[in-house]
Amino acid sequence: MRTINTPIKSNGLQFAEAVSCIEQILVAGLRHGHFRCSIVGEVSNNKRRELVIEAGMSYKFTIPFDDLPG
Numbered sequence: 001m002r003t004i005n006t007p008i009k010s011n012g013l014q015f016a017e018a019v020s021c022i023e024q025i026l027v028a029g030l031r032h033g034h035f036r037c038s039i040v041g042e043v044s045n046n047k048r049r050e051l052v053i054e055a056g057m058s059y060k061f062t063i064p065f066d067d068l069p070g
Contacts, residue, residue, distance in 0.1 A: 015068060018051050018061040025055045 022039070029035025037055040044050045047065040052058060 012067040012069070014061050014063045018053070018059075018063065021053055021059050021061075025053065029055070 051061040
């Protein structure tokens, strides 16, 4: 499984990219007819959130706590 690490961006861009990635995986899987996807989140250093989405490939996002909505 190949991992794609996304560069750390501010202003909520990492969060938006992660949500967009999940949406793309969901739509592609539903069009295909069956799929498996897992999402794992962890707290890393400096209050950042590590989000890993696995669906054939592995996507890793590092989201600063201050960029989370709400």
